[in-house]
Amino acid sequence: MLDELRVRDDAGNRPRPYPDDTGGAPLRCCLRSSTAGERIALISYAPLRRWAAQTDADPGHLTGGRMLELPGDAQTAFAHALAEAFADPRTAQVHVRAVEYGCYHFRVDRP
Secondary structure, eight states: OHHHHHHOOTTSOOOOOEEOSSOOOEETTTTEEOOTTOEEOOOOOOHHHHHHHHHTOOOOOOOOOOOOOOOSOHHHHHHHHHHHHHTSTTOOEEEEEOTTTOOEEEEEEOO
16 A cells, blocks of 8 residues: 555645655654654545445445543543444444544554
8 A cells, every 4th residue: 555655645646755844744654753854745545435445335424423532541432432433333444533634543443
């Protein structure tokens, strides 16, 4: 997948790397911040579309959503939120996104 995204992103665009003058940009590919002068690129990544193509599924629509603020026991809170989401039989997977920009972080498939 990463090799594909280096050629064309999920919107069909060629990546245009540029030097990050100040550093500190969130790099979702490697879960760290960029460093000053590092070459980075903003790309389109559509995981739901990729999943649908791989499984020949119709991605349909969102069945719900919620914002989860992580308390001291984040693991229990996250497990509870996933159990709540998968209680709906229409839910095939849960996408975890950043609140600030809606950036996709990862997905959890139905167990």
